[in-house]
Amino acid sequence: MKAQRSDQSYDVAVCGGGFAGISAALAAARQGKRVILFEKQYLLGGLGTAGLVTIYLPLCDGFGRQVSFGIAEELLKLSIKYGAEAKYPENWLDGKGTRTSKDKRYEVQYNAQLFAILAEQLLLENGVELLYGSYVTDVATENGRITELHVENKSGRTAYAVRAVVDATGDCDIAHFAGVPTETFKQGNVLAAWYYRTSEAGYKLQMVGFADVPDEERNGKEAKPLTARRFTGLDGRELSDMTCLSHKTTLEHWLKKREADPSAVISTIATTPQIRMTRKIVGEYELSHTEEHTAFEDSIGMVSNWKKRGPVYEVPFRTLYNKAVKNLIVAGRCTSVNETLWDVMRVIPCCAVTGQAAGTAAAMSDDFSTLDIKVLQAVLTKNGVVLHESDLL
Ligand SMILES: Cc1cc2nc3c(=O)[nH]c(=O)nc-3n(C[C@H](O)[C@H](O)[C@H](O)COP(=O)(O)OP(=O)(O)OC[C@H]3O[C@@H](n4cnc5c(N)ncnc54)[C@H](O)[C@@H]3O)c2cc1C
16 A cells, blocks of 8 residues: 655654653653654553553662652652552652651552543643554655654554654664664563452452563572563564463463452453563663763763662663664663663653653754754753752752
């Protein structure tokens, strides 16, 4: 089928509406730009809603210091606007209270469906044009730039002329289509089958399928995956098989639970594959897990380590692009980090931090390697981001 050409033009096209894409679209729209967000599903939030991953991991370092700010904090608060499911960090939210290493970390558990609706309203209020059910399937490039995005939905195939593009697909799809160097997750992902179970006692997130831990971090701990098979997340057949296995696992898990509590029912299953790490960009800089507490002149914000208290990482702007394609920037779980740090950078707060930076940059430029970093940092700072560890109180 021949692509029809859209007669609309946008300053910023965001591909993917997970936490990274939501943050990018919001940041770009707040800079007064015309923004469109293409999302292949019919709700926002990606793994954080359709994937039933509803734990907004910490914005703090675990020793009483908040390190991620701006949209990362705004979305955390939005996610519990009408109440949290668990882990309500009152001493963080009320701005009072002690914040010591003994306190709970600044994280929450939220309702996926509610967050999807609230995020949608937030983007619409800020003037973002949403196009659901829209799969970006290819790009056209010319002289090291993406000139068009090819989008498929119920209308058929449409080509959108673009100025700046944010790849927030989680899988680095757009970079891959555009020929930017990328890397895949070598070990492959373990199976997960997170679901919600409801009973007379209330409803509960069932986190079936342990967090993947890169080999070098296992420290002799025995890994007990649900199945020995691992998944790349980049193959249509394999993703379909993984989904069936995940459903089967959910059923078996629930049947066991039902033996003890006959009132238990499965209330929600994921509608997107629960895959953690797939493909990431080879950026102008690759941030390593060893670079905790390292100051970067081009930092666009900070993230902590959800796995342990202490480490703080400044995120260099150069981890978000590769000069090979001038007007493409990535955000979320496809940022340029080494294999060990990937498991840290993929989580929700980090996706929001890189999303805000990518969206702000895309509003300002269509050639990221020449963007004046000081100007970008000034806008981020004005919008609540703290860039450097040395700036923390
Ligand atoms: C089992 C599991 C447990 C996890 N546990 C936690 C946890 O407890 N806490 C935490 O913070 N994080 C957790 N994570 C990680 C976290 O949920 C995700 O890494 C994070 O939400 C990713 O956000 P993202 O926006 O980068 O990508 P995604 O959430 O993957 O969003 C990408 C979006 O882009 C859309 N999309 C993809 N390709 C295209 C395309 N070509 N065209 C149009 N749209 C497209 C997708 O539909 C999706 O909505 C977990 C992940 C898994 C799988």
